[in-house]
Amino acid sequence: MNFEELSLLIEQQLDPSSMVARLFELNGFGGGDRSNDLMVVAGRQRYGSVLSPSLGSRLIAEGMTEEPNTLSLDIGDREAVASGLACGGSVRVMVHPWAWLPDIRPHVGARRPFALVTALDAQSRPIGIQVATIDLPGDGPGTQQAAELLARGRAGVSVLASEQLTLHIHCFIPSSRLVVIGGGVLAKALQIQGDLLGIEVTQLGQGEKPPLVGRSDGVVVLDHDHDHVTPVLHHILQDTEVSYVGSLGSRGTQEERRRRLLECNCVEHLGRVYGPAGLDIGSRSTAETSVAIIAEMISVLRGRSAASLRAVQGPING
Incomplete structure (x- = not known):
C-alpha cells in the first residue's frame, strides 16, 4: 500500500478495532509486486493486500488475533503463480489492531x-x-x-x-508532484518527462493557486512576470515543505527574483531556490533542458550530488 492509498484509507475513519496485516519477511517467490505490503480488515471490508489477495484470504481464515503478533505461512508454487509470483515461498506477517498505530494524520495531510x-x-x-x-x-x-x-x-x-x-x-x-508555473514548449517538455517518470505535473496559469506540495515534490518557475510569480513563490517557500524549487532564466532574471523575494522578507528561504534551474549537462534544446531540470529535481529529492557514478562510492540506486 503506497502513501496515496494509505491517505485515502485514513479518510475512511476506520473503527479502531479494525485489524492490520503488514509484510514482515519474505523467503522465495522470485518476482511479483512487493509494494503489496499492508492490508486492513474493517468488518467485511478489506483494503490493500499482503503480497497477494489469496494470502490475505488465508490470513483472515487462519486468524488475525486482536493481540499484536506475527504469523508464518507457506505458499506453494501453484498459489504463487496464480498470484503473479514466479514461485512459492514462505512469508511472515505482522498483525495488530488499527488503533495500535501512532497518529500519522499530520504527516499525511502535509x-x-x-x-x-x-x-x-x-x-x-x-x-x-x-x-x-x-x-x-x-x-x-x-x-x-x-x-x-x-x-x-x-x-x-x-x-x-x-x-x-x-x-x-x-x-x-x-509520489512526486511537479508544479510548473508558466507555459510554453518547455512546460510541455516537462509534462512529457513527468509522464515518463510517473511524476504528476500540474501547469499553473496566472491567478491559479498551486496544489498542495510537500517534501517529495518540486516547483519550476518558467514565467518571467515577477509581479505574478513573486507572491506565488513566496507562498511556496514560506508555507510548504517542498524540496525543489527551480527558477528558469538568465542571471539577471535570477537576481531580480532574489531582490523581489528579499522585499517580501523571504531571506531565510532563498537558499532553497535552484536558479538557473537544471544540471550543467550542456543543454542546447528544449528537450535537453527539461531533462536537466527533472534530473536536478530527482537528485535534490534523493539527497544525491548528481555527480557521475564513476566518481562516487556506495550504492548506485536511490
Missing part, C-alpha cells in the same frame, strides 16, 4: 514522508510502534535509520535485526 518503526521482541512479537520523519526522527531504536531511508526516497519495508530486538521499518513516501 504530504510528508514518514516511517513506522515497529520493535519486535526475541520471539518476533510486536511490542511498540514509533513514527519517524526526516526532520523529526525521534530517539527510539531504528528511528535515525528510518530518517536516513526517507531522505534517500526509500519507500517500502526494511528490517534491522539483533539478538534482543528486531526493527521493522515501513517507509511511506508520496
Whole structure:
C-alpha cells in the first residue's frame, strides 16, 4: 500500500478495532509486486493486500488475533503463480489492531514522508510502534535509520535485526508532484518527462493557486512576470515543505527574483531556490533542458550530488 492509498484509507475513519496485516519477511517467490505490503480488515471490508489477495484470504481464515503478533505461512508454487509470483515461498506477517498505530494524520495531510518503526521482541512479537520523519526522527531504536531511508526516497519495508530486538521499518513516501508555473514548449517538455517518470505535473496559469506540495515534490518557475510569480513563490517557500524549487532564466532574471523575494522578507528561504534551474549537462534544446531540470529535481529529492557514478562510492540506486 503506497502513501496515496494509505491517505485515502485514513479518510475512511476506520473503527479502531479494525485489524492490520503488514509484510514482515519474505523467503522465495522470485518476482511479483512487493509494494503489496499492508492490508486492513474493517468488518467485511478489506483494503490493500499482503503480497497477494489469496494470502490475505488465508490470513483472515487462519486468524488475525486482536493481540499484536506475527504469523508464518507457506505458499506453494501453484498459489504463487496464480498470484503473479514466479514461485512459492514462505512469508511472515505482522498483525495488530488499527488503533495500535501512532497518529500519522499530520504527516499525511502535509504530504510528508514518514516511517513506522515497529520493535519486535526475541520471539518476533510486536511490542511498540514509533513514527519517524526526516526532520523529526525521534530517539527510539531504528528511528535515525528510518530518517536516513526517507531522505534517500526509500519507500517500502526494511528490517534491522539483533539478538534482543528486531526493527521493522515501513517507509511511506508520496509520489512526486511537479508544479510548473508558466507555459510554453518547455512546460510541455516537462509534462512529457513527468509522464515518463510517473511524476504528476500540474501547469499553473496566472491567478491559479498551486496544489498542495510537500517534501517529495518540486516547483519550476518558467514565467518571467515577477509581479505574478513573486507572491506565488513566496507562498511556496514560506508555507510548504517542498524540496525543489527551480527558477528558469538568465542571471539577471535570477537576481531580480532574489531582490523581489528579499522585499517580501523571504531571506531565510532563498537558499532553497535552484536558479538557473537544471544540471550543467550542456543543454542546447528544449528537450535537453527539461531533462536537466527533472534530473536536478530527482537528485535534490534523493539527497544525491548528481555527480557521475564513476566518481562516487556506495550504492548506485536511490
